[in-house]
Amino acid sequence: MSKRLSDKTLAALPSSVAVPCYDRAAVTPGIVHLGVGAFHRAHQAVYVDDCLAAGEREWGIVGASLQSASTHDALGPQDGLYTLATRGGDRETLRVVGSIGSVLVAPRSPSGLLDVLGDPRTRIVTLTITEKAYLRNAAGGLDTGHAAIVADIDTPENPRTAHGYLVEALARRRAAGIAPFTVLSCDNLPANGATLHRLLGEFAALRDPELAKHVAEISCPSSMVDRIVPATTDADRARISLELGVEDAWPVLTEPFSQWVIEDDFSSGRPGWEAFGVEMVRDVGPFEDMKLRLLNGAHSAIAYLGLLSGHETVAKSFGDPAIRSFVKGQWAEAAPTLPTASGLDPKRYVEALTTRFDNTALAHRTAQIANDGSQKLPQRIVATALDRMNAGAGADHLMMTVAAWMRACELRVSGLAAQHFTDPLDDALVRIAKRNLPAAEAVGAVFDLAGFAGASKWRPALEALAADNLAMLRTDGVAAALSQLDTGGQSA
Incomplete structure (x- = not known):
């Protein structure tokens, strides 16, 4: 199949496929997501897509992979577009999601990701980096002896870890007089926001006590996410691309059920997620x-x-x-x-x-x-x-x-x-x-x-x-x- 899914081919998709109903060129980035894997694309990115369709155009997503370039290489030629295939019983519905405007590969350009994190338009940073990427020791604190943590303290301008990127970006925003962003963990670990907040504080304290005090003041709400997202197979790619009439290098599959519960603590605004089923609560x-x-x-x-x-x-x-x-x-x-x-x-x-x-x-x-x-x-x-x-x-x-x-x-x-x-x-x-x-x-x-x-x-x-x-x-x-x-x- 010679043609790829992209902004140019959207109009030619079958009428059975839902497509973004808004002008993607009018969307500005307001969210940076670290760990732009299949789960994020089947969950948080869909809720943001709903908000964009409702007219909240300042919440586009810049995705960032902290390790692999696979998502970037798949979605780059597709203008960030991908297909969400929702399967239940013998029924499958297809929807093209347009909320991700671009995908960065952090190891290829650490400075590029730091620039986006430092952009005043970036008001929320979300994460799905898996439990192990929080780099905790056996007692639950920051693993200060981890090689990547040590490297990020020694060379903060060239981060390797989520901690390094977030704290360096917060430091740069502070120096430039830009308000800090809200950091929203979407990983499966208890009190994920409080846990991340504590780890970021411990990391910042290794750099500078004053920076640690600044990090202690940022908003890190906890959240709970729930949706089953199996790995995409080559057969899935072939089947979905055939139905689209164009190639989608990396569609994602999911179930009809979706849940997102978030503590409503955002320092610089947020999308109106509750209109689309997100539960905004005091205690997650x-x-x-x-x-x-x-x-x-x-x-x-x-x-x-x-x-x-x-x-x-x-x-x-x-x-x-x-x-x-x-x-x-x-x-x-x-x-x-x-x-x-x-x-x-x-x-x-x-x-x-x-x-x-x-x-x-x-x-x-x-x-x-x-x-x-x-x-x-x-x-x-x-x-x-x-x-x-x-x-x-x-x-x-x-x-x-x-x-x-x-x-x-x-x-x-x-x-x-x-x-x-x-x-x-x-x-x-x-x-x-x-x-x-x-x-x-x-x-x-x-x-x-x-x-x-x-x-x-x-x-x-x-x-x-x-x-x-x-x-x-x-x-x-x-x-x-x-x-x-x-x-x-x-x-x-």
């Missing part, structure tokens, strides 16, 4: 807890148990009766840990999750979800288990998920493909797996490595539960282990 904590513990926690269980059972997608894994029953048991453990006076409706939320997980039209790969377990499980599973123990309740299902992650890590040495999924602690995890330790010793080594449960008094009890489950998985496999869990009188 209860919402993110429900999402982390019910959606993300279930996703981890589905991913690792699914991988161990040979299921490639969420729908196939959740369709396995043993795994489906297990997930319901994990939900039953997790739901009582949520705050009761927050207006949440866990029962209704779980019903919606069941429908979403059953969506066979969305090939959400278990291997994709399985990445970075050592960074995700503390928030999704271990924190929930600790709350259960503090309440005098059990955490058998929760610790089975931890055991399933460990077993999947072990089998990458001898069974699963070594790169089936990856983890920041891979080298050390492989070394532990190769020692063929008894279950209890292996669990202790991994808890030490990943910092699970920290110095909690409940750590020995959680380790014992995980070790029992790991032993069952090693000896009997998934189906038998889950059957023993359900019939052994353990709590649900």
Whole structure:
């Protein structure tokens, strides 16, 4: 297909494809997004596109990749345009999103990204950089010994990390008398705004105490995001391009469901997102807890148990009766840990999750979800288990998920493909797996490595539960282990 999706080819697209109804040339950039991957393009960029269509033309997005040039190389020839394919049941709808005006590749031109961040028109910086890019140490603070952090302190004009770019840009704006931008984290970690604010302050303090005081005054609202976005395949590209009649190098796929909850704390204005379904609240904590513990926690269980059972997608894994029953048991453990006076409706939320997980039209790969377990499980599973123990309740299902992650890590040495999924602690995890330790010793080594449960008094009890489950998985496999869990009188 010789023609590419672009501003010039928009008019020739089929009438069944929704296209931007506004003059993109009249849009000015007001948002810089760090980490312009598939999730951002299926979520935040869509909400901004709605605002642009409603006449709020000062909120165009400049996307920035902090590492890979792949998004830039795909969208550059397309004027930033891409197709959003929403799939539910046997129906797929296509929409071309126009809110991203340009995409920068930070390593190619650090000064170019700093210039955009320093532009007075930039009033919000959003982030989806994944948990590991926050560069935290085992205690949750900034990893001041990380090579990239050290380099950013030594050469602030040539940043490598999000911390480096944000703090240097804030310093330059301060020196030029330009108001600071609001920094809005959209990553899946608890109190993401407060966490990022603290890390930026710690980073700034390494440079200059006065700069740290300035950073302490900026707005960093927390937010909770929720939408399933599977990886785009070559078959998806071919199918969507055929329907468009022009080539789209990188469309994104998603589900009909979308949620965004944001603490309404913006120092220099914001789009009117609430008109398009965004929930603007005073405290996002209860919402993110429900999402982390019910959606993300279930996703981890589905991913690792699914991988161990040979299921490639969420729908196939959740369709396995043993795994489906297990997930319901994990939900039953997790739901009582949520705050009761927050207006949440866990029962209704779980019903919606069941429908979403059953969506066979969305090939959400278990291997994709399985990445970075050592960074995700503390928030999704271990924190929930600790709350259960503090309440005098059990955490058998929760610790089975931890055991399933460990077993999947072990089998990458001898069974699963070594790169089936990856983890920041891979080298050390492989070394532990190769020692063929008894279950209890292996669990202790991994808890030490990943910092699970920290110095909690409940750590020995959680380790014992995980070790029992790991032993069952090693000896009997998934189906038998889950059957023993359900019939052994353990709590649900």
